[in-house]
Amino acid sequence: MKRKKIIISIISLLILLFALGYLFRPPSDFPSEKELLNQIPEAKTIQDILFLDDKHVYVPFIMNDNSYGMSMWVWKNGWRLVADGDIGAPYIWQIYPDNPDSYRLLYNIHPEDQVSSINFYLLRRRYYSVSFNDVHTYTPGIQKHFTMELSKKSYGMIKIPTDWKEMIIDYMKVSKEDEQPILPSLGGPYIEFAWNTTNQHGEEIQPxxxxxxxxxxxxxxIINSLRYMNQEEINLYNE
Incomplete structure (x- = not known):
């Protein structure tokens, strides 16, 4: 009887080890372009396969109707398509929401829009509030930006700048302490990500x-679109 219990225990342990090995096995090879096209039937051309880390991948593609699209993939006991669409406007993927170092800006600009550069913005309106116990709080506005010049490639993946990361981390701390929202809400200060585009003459254009x-x-x-803002809207954050 004792021998039988030992054998059952050993078998149970082996099953547990096998299950853990399966669940936590390293990512396998990413699907080939042919396999990707089978999973995204609307696409006719895979433009690139960009690893954001070993478990998150960005795949830009061209659609059958010649529009430009994007797809995001995650390793979770197999490679899974978690987001896709026939739109190339920038999105920000907060891979690990509590770690801004993992945030990635992804885009796939249609060549017919003749975009020469993309301007990315980190914004927050200034905010003043008075609490019920007469505590006055002033939150200064933020307007940070950087420009990405487009080369021959219509698509790209960008890590957010270091000063953006530092600002988001600081704001996360304040938000937790004051229970302020980080993303848009009905009230209180919050951070917004925005973009606009210019042509080769530096003129703002609508893509x-x-x-x-x-x-x-x-x-x-957490994969959010960036709000398109013209320069007049951007300037409101200086007021």
């Missing part, structure tokens, strides 16, 4: 073919 389309996300991944 209509780039930001027209749909985008779907499966699961609880």
């Amino acid at each position: 209509h073919k780039t930001y027209v389309g749909g985008f779907s996300i499966t699961g609880s991944y």
